[in-house]
Each structure stands twice: as structure tokens, then as C-alpha cells.
Amino acid sequence: MPEAATSRNAPPPAREEQFNDLEQQTEAAHLGMWLFLSTEILFFGGLFGAYTIYRVSYPAAFAAASKDLLMWAGAADTAILLVSSFAMAMAVHAAQTDARRALTVFLLLAAGIGGLFLCLHGYEYYKDFAEHHIPGPSFRYEGGKAPANQVQLFFLLYFLMTGLHSLHVTIGIVILTVLAVQSWRGKFSREYYNPVEIAGLYWHFVDIVWVFLFPLLYLIARR
Amino acid sequence: MSTQIPSASDLAETDFGPPPAKNYLNEETTIRSWLLTTDHKRIGLLYLFTILIFFAIASFAAAMMRLELLTPAGDLVLSQTYNKLFTIHGVLMVWFFLIPSIPTVLGNFLIPLMIGARDLAFPKLNLASWYIFITAGAFTLYAVFAGGVETGWTFYTPLSTKYTNTHVFAMAMGVFISGFSSILTGLNFIVTIHKMRAPGMKWMRLPLFCWSLYATSIIMVLATPVLAVVTMLLAIERLWGVGIFDPALGGDPVLFQHLFWFYSHPAVYIMILPGFGVISELITCFSRKRIFGYEFIAFASMAIAILGFVVWGHHMFLSSQSVYSGMVFSFLSFVIAVPSAIKVFNWTATLYKGSITFETPMLYALGFIGLFTIGGMTGLFVAALATDVHLHDTYFVVAHFHYIMVGGMVLAFMGGLHYWWPKITGRRYPEPLGQLAALVTFIGFNLTFFPQFILGYLGMPRRYHAYPPEWQVWNVLSTAGASILAVGYMMPLGYLIWSLKKGKRAGENPWEATGLEWQTTSPPPKHNFDVTPIVTEEPYAYPLAASDEHLKAEKGRRALEHA
Secondary structure, X not given: OOHHHHOOOOOOOOOOOOOXXXXXXXXXXXXXXXXXXXXXXXXXXXXXXXXXXXXXXXXHHHHHHHHOOXXXXXXXXXXXXXXXXXXXXXXXXXXXXXXXXXXXXXXHHHHHHHHHHHHHHHHHXXXXXXXXXOOOOOOOOOOOOOOHHHHHHHHHHHHHHHHHHHHHHHHHHHHHHHHHHHHHOOOOOOOOOHHHHHHHHHHHHHHHHHHHXXXXXXXXXXX | OOOOOOOHXXXXXXXXXXXXXXXXXXXXXXXXXXXXXXXXXXXXXXXXXXXXXXXXXXXXXXXXXXXXXXXXXOOOOOHHHHHHHHHHHHHHHHHHHHHHHHHHHHHHHHHHHHHOOOOOOOHHHHXXXXXXXXXXXXXXXXXXXXXXXXXXXXXXXXHHHHHOOOOHHHHHHHHHHHHHHHHHHHHHHHHHHHHOOOOOOOHHHOOHHHHHHHHHHHHHHHHHHHHHHHHHHHHHHHHHOOOOOOHHHOOOHHHHHHXXXXXXXXXXXXXXXXXXXXXXXXHHHHOOOOOOOHHHHHHHHHHHHHHHHHOHHHHOOOOOOOHHHHHHHHHHHHHHHHHHHHHHHHHHHHHOOOOOOOOHHHHHHHHHHHHHHHHHHHHHHHHOHHHHHHHOOEHHHHHHHHHHHHHHHHHHHHXXXXXXXXXXXXXXXXXXXXXXXXXXXXHHHXXXXXXXXXXXXXXXXXXXXXXXXXXXXXXXXXXXXXXXXXXXXXXXXXXXXXXXXXXXXXXXXXXXXXXXXXXXXXXXXXXXXXXXOOOOOOOOOOHHHHHHHHHHXXXXXXXXXXX
């Protein structure tokens, strides 16, 4: 009998009708998330491919353009996301140990630090906007160290890659906030915390993408 | 003496009793219950209905093209209209018919039934993917009816980004969105096949249809995101002229081709692997014989899926790609012919000494083997570097891929639809009409596309609405064939709809086929099986396989007696 689930205040975990048991449901959700992440890798991979081609073609322009990014902000972005990932790992740990209050706090912490990342990155975008670095008709580049067209290609890839990444961060923040509310209402227990775990996979993936973006975009000219 | 095994055609004459009182079709009947269903069987039917609409529009565009080509002069439509017609035909047929065809209709319907599950792993995601598909279709149809696109289905830059003033953006967004539907379907299938199999359904007991869709799903999950990236870049370049594909601004138009074909060549295998799966089921059932080389067919699907990722460069032999990468891509394209040939040999070997009957699905399957072989072999002509210089962008290429896409996938889809129609609807279609339609389709198809091989060899280029008069006779043959092909498509549309009300009751297993889907009622109940089935034997234990065993046992006994 499921006394483990009913002995606590938490409601018995939800098994969807197509599954035989909760274990099957958990395994399916995990595999689904890993497959989704593999799709994501190829999604970013297309852009990384384009980046590689143009960086090899125009190394000088890419190095010059990279210097115009705010290195301190990129480094801070990296640190912020790593801390957020740590909070997420702690949230999963809290779920495993049935610490529901800690789970809620860590989920909110991970989401909040993600929000901090978006603010800082928004500031960087603002600076780029003020300097006319948004690709398109209003693009200007007055550095003179490299042809403006080639610098524009760098900024195009910079905006696409970081923009897509920020979109993922935003979606992640929404997911984590929803999970925090559910956790506060007592939906999760040691027996059932699957959504927390697969959201964690997603969140760590988003951080790892940034770990690649930071050196590729900000550190080209600095060795 | 053993009892006489009833042949499939005997069974076709039998009218079985009424279907079970409650099944997935009559459990709920409101429109709402269909639009909000999470039942994989109903979602399969939603997809069937949707893709047939797209198929009709795309076929109409093809009919207009064939009419234009009846005479050498460009007298029916303007050249720009002609460009729009082949773009509509290509985009709708590729992304809104062929790619979803077998996976989303038969795959959705059959995978849970075949592996003994109650549904796919993520039923809500399955419904979501249909709505995403509908949204994508809305964008694409908007582009079609607002004035069309003239770039061809490949959207090559810089034509698509700089020079055309047609609705490229809306069409590209339609393609972009349809990709997400495809990704979610593939993801759902992989998880379902991994995690939802009934007890005893080991990997080597998995029906070959499931194996082929597993391979297809891998391509859907891993290739489609690159299509999303390339259509996104295309849209950005078109809207803001940022230069990523514009050589004047330092961009590279060939990069577009690389990214596009990195998806679109594997997509060719999305458009044929599911057909392989259907044919494997049909051939073994109507030969009443265990499939030959089960493992080889299963692993050939996987080999095609993996190798399919490394051959895209053969579309760019003449697009400034280096000769050396051309050689590598040419070699790899030859390599991928091997697993395809393995399948053809295995099907042929299955037929050998089988007890073959020629019901409608089998006629489609036999047509498939022949036409796919021609399509595959001519693929090697265009995969060879030197001959491709002559054949590139001619009607030879058009004929080659239509032998795969229509002669292969469409015939497989029709064969599969007929084969599982009794399971889907609980009713039989009229067998003689079905056989006639299969024959008409086969004749019409060959008359349409075989002349195009000759035209291509003679040098007639694709995508022109006028041509020199000496090629008229082949074009007239092709157009005549297209009208016969149209009859071949219309007939099933008529009698399948007729059979919904008037067809004979099918019973659980009208073909005496193996496979879990035949062990439940027709139509199946909402959750497929009243009791979860337990699998104890190989997937294709047909009578002749059993008698093989019997023969072996008999031989062993005699050997013992002699000893």
C-alpha cells in the first residue's frame, strides 16, 4: 500500500493514466528532457557553426568587435549564473531530503538570481543600443580597426546567441517561479519531485550554454 | 492433417459482427472532444484530415504545372506564377504532407498499439504538436493566398532575401513553426518506444514499423533545430539586411545552403524511413512468412538515420564547394545506399517461397519495392561527382526524388492506410476497387515520372514554364500520366469515405496478421487494451515460419531415427 505517500500531509503523487507506475513516469520525463536538451544543442549548434565560419573568415574584425563588449559584465554574468545553478542544485537536494521550505527558498533564489542576470544583460544591450551596435540599417561602427560590415556580422551573432540564451533564461525563470509556488503549496515530497529535477536539468543546460558563450564572445582578443 | 489456414482474401468476404459497444470513436462524439482529445488515435485522425487538405492544395499546384508544360510555349501561366506554383507544391508537400504523413498519422495511431501501451508517453504534448502544426499551416496558407512565394521550397539566398518581393517571411515562419511540431512528435515517439513497451516486448521483438519510426524520430529531434536556425537567419536577413548571407556585406550565401541541407537532407530520410517501416509490415503479412533478416532491417534504419547526417554536401557539388569535400560527400552518399539496399534485398528474400496474395496493401508494397529501387539507383547517378555536373538541376533530379517521395513514401502511406483502415475504422474498404486504384496509381506514376528521367538526361532544366518544342512528346506523356495518377488518388478518397458507413465489419484481425495492434478490437477501445498484453514471441511469427520450425523438428526426428 502507498503508506509512504499518504502518511505525510502531501497529497498522493499524480500518476498520469498512460503510465503503469510513478517510476515509469519519472523515467519518461527524464528521457524527454534529455532529448529536448539534445534538440537545444543542435539549435544553438547551428549558430555556433555560423559563428565559427565567420570568425575564421574575419579574425581581426571579430577580435576588434569583441573588445567593445563589457568584459566585466560578461564575467559577472558568468558568476551570477553559476551561483544560480548552485541554488538550483540545492533545491533538488532539498526536494530529495523533504525540506519543503528550503525547496521553495532555493527555487526562488535560483529564479531571482536569473532575474539579476537578465538585468545586467539588459544593461549591456542598452549600452550596445546607445553605441549603434544593433545590426541593421542603424548600425554604426567608428572604431576604424576593421570593416564595419564584418563587425556587424559579429554583433549579429552576438545578439542572436545571447538573445536566444536570454530567452531561455526568461522561460527558466517562469518555470522556477511556478515550481516555487507549487512547492509552497506542498505539491512536492521525497516521493514526487520529478518536475523540480527536470527543471534543474534545463536550468543547468542554460548555464552551460553561457559558459561557452562567454569566452567565445567576450574573450576573443584577450589571452 | 493440420487445419487449412484461411487466406486473407477469404477473410475479406466475411462480415464480422458489430464492433464493441464502446470504442475510441464513439466514446465521446462532440467536436470539443475531438479538438481537446489526448488520445493518440484521435490525434492521428486529426493529422490525417489536416494533411489531406494540404495534399489537395499541393496536388492542385502540381496539376497546374503539368498543364502548363503540355505545350512548349509558356501560355497558361506567367513565369512568375509558375515559380509560385512549384514553390507551393514543394513547401506544402515536403513540410505539410510528406514529413508528417506516416509518422503523425500511422505512427501516432500505431506505436502505442504495437508496443502494448495505453497511449504515447506525453499525450498533451502530442495534442500541442498538432496545434503547432495547424499554426504553421495557417502562416503558410496565408503566404500562399496572399500572393505566394517564388523561391522554390529551398529558399536559396540571395533570391529569397534580396531580390524577390513575395511573401517569403510568412512562408519561412510557417516552416519554422512546423519544425517544432516535428521535434515534439519525434521526442514523444522516442520516449514512448524506450519507456512504454509492454512486458516481454524486448528491443528485438519490436515491430519493424516502430524501429523505422524510432530512427525517423532521431532525425526529427536532431536535424529540425538547424532548420529553425536557418529560417530564423533567413527572416532576419530579409527584414533588416544585416548581411549574414549577403556577399556584398561579407556574408556567405553558401552558408545558407549548408545549414539548409544539414536539415533538409536528413529530412529526405524522414520522408522515406517511415515508408520502409510500413513496407516491412506489409511484405511479411501478405507473404505469410517471417520477415527475412529482422535485425538487418532494424539496424539498417538506424544506419540510414546516422549516415543521413553526413551527406548534405552532395546538394552543393556545383555551389563552389571544394572538390575534396565534394569527393567525401559523394563517397558517403554511396555508402548510405548500402543499408537502403539491405532492406530491399531483405524484402525480396521475404517474398521468396512465401505464400503471396495480392490484396491492395500488398500491391502498393510491391510497387514500392520496384519504384524505390529505381529512385535509389538514380540517386547514385546524381551522387557521382561527374555525372551530377550534367544532371544537376534537370528533370532527372525531379524524377529521381519523385520516385522516392511519391513512388516510395506515398505508395507506402496508401498501402499502410489500406492495411490499417479496418483497425482504424472497424470497416473494410471494397477490395477490388482498392486493387484497381493501386494499379492505376502505379501506371499513372510511372507514366508521369519516367519520361522526366529522359527529359533530364536530354538536358531539360527544372523550374521553367517553357521549353524547346523537341521535348514536347515526353512532356505530353508526363502530363497524361499525371491525370491518371490523379484518378488513382481520387478513387481511395471516394471508397474509403464510402466504407466508413457501408463497409463490411472488419473484426479484430481481418488479415490474420501478427502484432499486438491486431489483438485488440477494431476500432480499439479508448485505452487500447483491456488488459496489458504480455509479449512472448518474435514479432512476425507467421504460419510459414511456424512450418519452418516444424520442418526442422521433422528433419531432426528423422535423423534420430536413422542414427
